[in-house]
Amino acid sequence: xLKKLLEKHQYHITTLFSTEEVKRTVxxxxxxxxxxxxxxxxxxxxxxxxxxxxxxxxxxxxxMTGYANISTAIQSIKQGAFNYxxxxxxxxxxxxxxxxxxxxxxxxPEVKNINGDLTQNNFLEGISxxxxxxxxxxxxxAPTPLSVLITGESGTGKxxxxxxxxxxxxxxxxxxVAVDCGAIxxxxxxxxxxxxxxxxxxxxxxxxxxxxxAANGGTLFLDEIGxxxxxxxxxxxxxxxxxxIKPVGSNKEIPVNVRIIAATNENLQLAKEQGSFRExxxxxxxxxxxxxxxxxxxxxxxxxxxxxxLDQSNNDLNKSVLGFDTGVESVFMNYSWPGNxxxxxxxxxxxxxxxxxxxxxxxxxxxxxYSQQKEEDKFRLFNxxxxxxxxxxxxxxxxYNKSKAARMLKIDRKTLYNKLKLxxxxxxxxxxxx
Numbered sequence: 257x258l259k260k261l262l263e264k265h266q267y268h269i270t271t272l273f274s275t276e277e278v279k280r281t282v283x284x285x286x287x288x289x290x291x292x293x294x295x296x297x298x299x300x301x302x303x304x305x306x307x308x309x310x311x312x313x314x315x316x317x318x319x320m321t322g323y324a325n326i327s328t329a330i331q332s333i334k335q336g337a338f339n340y341x342x343x344x345x346x347x348x349x350x351x352x353x354x355x356x357x358x359x360x361x362x363x364x365p366e367v368k369n370i371n372g373d374l375t376q377n378n379f380l381e382g383i384s385x386x387x388x389x390x391x392x393x394x395x396x397x398a399p400t401p402l403s404v405l406i407t408g409e410s411g412t413g414k415x416x417x418x419x420x421x422x423x424x425x426x427x428x429x430x431x432x433v434a435v436d437c438g439a440i441x442x443x444x445x446x447x448x449x450x451x452x453x454x455x456x457x458x459x460x461x462x463x464x465x466x467x468x469x470a471a472n473g474g475t476l477f478l479d480e481i482g483x484x485x486x487x488x489x490x491x492x493x494x495x496x497x498x499x500x501i502k503p504v505g506s507n508k509e510i511p512v513n514v515r516i517i518a519a520t521n522e523n524l525q526l527a528k529e530q531g532s533f534r535e536x537x538x539x540x541x542x543x544x545x546x547x548x549x550x551x552x553x554x555x556x557x558x559x560x561x562x563x564x565x566l567d568q569s570n571n572d573l574n575k576s577v578l579g580f581d582t583g584v585e586s587v588f589m590n591y592s593w594p595g596n597x598x599x600x601x602x603x604x605x606x607x608x609x610x611x612x613x614x615x616x617x618x619x620x621x622x623x624x625x626y627s628q629q630k631e632e633d634k635f636r637l638f639n640x641x642x643x644x645x646x647x648x649x650x651x652x653x654x655x656y657n658k659s660k661a662a663r664m665l666k667i668d669r670k671t672l673y674n675k676l677k678l679x680x681x682x683x684x685x686x687x688x689x690x
Contacts, residue, residue: 258291258350259271261347261350261351262354265351267354270285270287274297274298275296275298275299275303275304275307278304278307278308279307279311282307282308282311282312282315283311286312286314286315287312287315288315288316288357288358289315289316289317289318289338289354289357289358290304290308290315290316290317290318291317291318291320291350291354292304292305292317292318292319292320293319293320293321294319294320294321294328294332295321301319301320301321301332302331302332302335304317305317305319305332305335305336305337306335306336309335309336316338316357316358316360317332317336317337317338318337318338318339318340318341318350318353318354318357319332319337319339319340319341320341320342320343320345321340321342321343322342322343322344328340330560330563330564330567333380334567338356338357338360339353339356339357339383340383341353356388380560380561380564382554382556382557382560382561383556383557383560384554384555384556384557385556386549386553386554387549387554387556387557390417390546390548390549393546394417394420394421394424394546395424397421397544397546398420398421398422398423398424398425399424399425399426400544401515402543402544403496403515403516403517403518403540403541403542403543403544404418404421404516404517404518404543404544404545404546405481405518405519405520405524405541405542405543405544405545405546406418406517406518406519406520406545406546406547406548407519407520407521407524407545407546407547407548408519408521408547408548408549408550409521409548409550409596410521410595410596410598411595411596411597411598411599412548412549412550412551412596412597413548413596413597414479414519414521414548415434415477415479415519417546417548418432418434418475418477418517418519419432419477421475421517422474422475422477422515422517425475425515427473427474427475427515430471430472430473430474430475431470431471431472431473431474431475432471432474432475432477433467433470433471433474433475433476433477434477434479435448435449435467435476435477435478435479436479436480437478437479437480437481437482437483437484438479438480438483442485442488445484445485445488445491446488446491446504447460447464447466447504448466448467449466449467449468449488449491449492449495449501450466450468450469450491450495450501450502450503450504451463451464451465451466451468451469451501451503451504452464452466452503452504452505452506453503453504453505453506455505456503456504456505456506457504457505460504460505463503464503466501466503468495468501468512468514469501469510469512471512471514472512472513472514473513473514474514474515475514475515475516475517476514476515476516476517477517477518477519478516478517478518478519479518479519480519480520480521480522481518481519481520481524481541482520482522482524482527482533486532486534489533489534489537490534492537493534493536493537493540495512496516496537496540497540499511499512499513500512516541518541524538524542525538550593550596551593551596551597551600552592552593555589558588558589558593559580559585559588559589561597561600562580562585562588562600562604563579563580565600565601565604565605566579566580566604566608566616568601568605569604569605569608569609570608572605573605573608573609575608575609575611576614577608577611577613577614577615577616578614578615579614579615579616580615580616581615581616581617581618581649582645582646582648582649583617583618583645583646583649583650583653584607584616584617584618584620584621584649586645586646587618587621587625587626588600588625590626591625591626603621603622603625604616606620606622607620607621617649617653618649618650618653618664619653626664643675643679644679644681646665647661647665647672647675647676647679647681648681650664650665651681651683656683656684658672658673658676658683
């Protein structure tokens, strides 16, 4: 079916039926895109990723499977797949994904580590539309010398975006220096940014290199740039204009060549209008702006990120938790995540530590995640299958106490009884309880 569909759209197609055929063929012929199933007669699609990438690193791989689960998607992307498509899929879906894969293949090889590299920069791009747009902006601006202003709520991963820009830039082999502008005492700002010489002030017991000199040739990331005092803004602007720094206590000017990436969760435009942030510095920093979306705006990525953090937590804590109960997945999908990725990472790590079995249940996640959601958002269920599974999971969690289950689900008992009847959910006799 796929062969006919793709040939109809003017693609040249080869169909292979064994792992040995794949090995032999990809050694001889370069293929831009490979579509493979997860489950094959003589191997796993996961094994094929390694085989194909070893022989042909530039080939983009799309994993197809009817056994769709997010942990498999994570694993296939980590091993080098371009993307993942669960069956059944519509023809337009696979055609669009192939076009995206072909576009990805045209990006120069040294740029590609953003696609699935979860270890070097801790950057997982996501599969939602806003995540794909974010990746496009990163890829577009990275090779240029433009200063970048990254905006977004706290915890959205602005520093990871900055590190990804640096990793894809022409100065990737040079230093990346991150500075939390809100954590520098006012009296030490000049010393921190520009360095000082021994004896220049009380406590200066030795010469010190500042952040600008440390980042010379590379990238200086200024996090929470809106926290800088007005005087510091003037010093920073002068340095960016002249590309010269003067350590505290020194008469010698040092030339520096540094790319600036700044980040803020504040409204710098408003601060500029109110006079608390210099307009000339704002324009100097804002040669190109990237807005990092909040987690609630990346619905398609929520479980992808959750399993990514689970994978990290397993490694950090030496655990082997396989996944999340259906009830937890539904809660995660409906929670607003005000702390964004940072909050999710902490929730998953704590739950991984608490988990006694192979799956994380509702007992392992903070109750406020499902008890303090807005009324209209509480346990918003997507379809009957999810609702059925969630009710069963909650009942099991509360020992089949229907009153507790109704409270946790934020529905009245009559509605719960109707749902039990609708989905033919039977309460074990020994657990019959209101």
